[in-house]
Amino acid sequence: MQEIIKYQEIDIKIKKLNAELKANANGQKALEMQQFLKDVQTKLVSLDENAKALSQQYDKSVAVYNEFIKKLDNLVKEVDTAGGEKAASMVPIIEKFSSDAEKLDNHISSLQGRMNAVSRDVKNLVDNAVKARHNRDIYKAEFDKEREKIEPQINALKSELAKQRAKVSPELLAKYDAKADGKMSEVFVPEINGKCKGCRMEISAGKMSLLNSNGIIECENCGRYIYK
Numbered sequence: 735m736q737e738i739i740k741y742q743e744i745d746i747k748i749k750k751l752n753a754e755l756k757a758n759a760n761g762q763k764a765l766e767m768q769q770f771l772k773d774v775q776t777k778l779v780s781l782d783e784n785a786k787a788l789s790q791q792y793d794k795s796v797a798v799y800n801e802f803i804k805k806l807d808n809l810v811k812e813v814d815t816a817g818g819e820k821a822a823s824m825v826p827i828i829e830k831f832s833s834d835a836e837k838l839d840n841h842i843s844s845l846q847g848r849m850n851a852v853s854r855d856v857k858n859l860v861d862n863a864v865k866a867r868h869n870r871d872i873y874k875a876e877f878d879k880e881r882e883k884i885e886p887q888i889n890a891l892k893s894e895l896a897k898q899r900a901k902v903s904p905e906l907l908a909k910y911d912a913k914a915d916g917k918m919s920e921v922f923v924p925e926i927n928g929k930c931k932g933c934r935m936e937i938s939a940g941k942m943s944l945l946n947s948n949g950i951i952e953c954e955n956c957g958r959y960i961y962k
C-alpha cells in the first residue's frame with residue numbers, strides 16, 4: 735500500500751507542475767497572440783480574394799467606359815458635320831450616352847473607393863500582426879524561461895515515477911490507472927475518523943468492517959479507494 739501512495743504522490747507532483755505550465759500567464763498570452771496571428775492570416779486571404787475580384791471589375795468597367803467615350807466622340811463629330819434637322823434628332827441620343835457614361839464613371843469611382851478600403855484593411859491587419867508577433871515573441875521568451883525551470887523537474891519526477899511504478903503491485907496500479915486520468919487527483923485516500931478523506935463522507939458500518947478485513951474499499955460517494 736505504501737508503494738502506491740508514494741507513486742501517487744509523485745504523479746500528483748507531476749500533474750501539478752504540468753498544470754502550472756499550462757496556466758502560466760505568459761504562455762497563455764503567447765498562445766492568444768498565436769491564435770490572433772492565425773486569424774489575421776485567414777482574414778488576409780479573404781481580403782486578397784476581395785481585392786482581386788474588385789480589381790477585375792474595375793478593369794472591366796474602365797474598358798467599357800473607354801469604349802463608351804470613343805462612341806460618344808464619334809457621335810459628337812457626326813453631329814458637327816450633319817447640321818440641321820439630323821443634328822437636332824441626334825441630341826437626345828448623345829444625352830443618353832452622356833448620362834450612361836456618367837453612371838459608369840460613378841461606378842468606377844465607387845469601385846476605387848472599395849479597393850482603397852480593402853487596402854486600408856490589409857494595412858491595418860498587417861500593422862497589428864507585426865505588433866502581435868513582437869508581443870508573442872516576448873511572452874514566449876518569458877514562458878520559455880519558466881518552462882526551462884519546470885521541465886527538468888518534471889523529467890526528474892517522471893524517471894522517479896517509472897522506478898516507483900516497478901515497486902507497486904499490478905493490481906493496485908490497474909486500480910490507479912483506471913481512475914487517475916479523470917478529474918480525480920488522489921485516487922487512494924486514507925480513512926480518517928470513519929470518513930473518506932477524499933469527500934468527507936461517513937463510511938457505513940458494513941463498509942467499515944470490509945475495510946478492516948480487506949484493508950481497502952471503494953468510496954460509495956466519490957469512487958476513490960479508501961485505505962486503512
Ligand SMILES: [Zn+2]
Binds near residue numbers: 931953955
Ligand atoms: Zn469519498
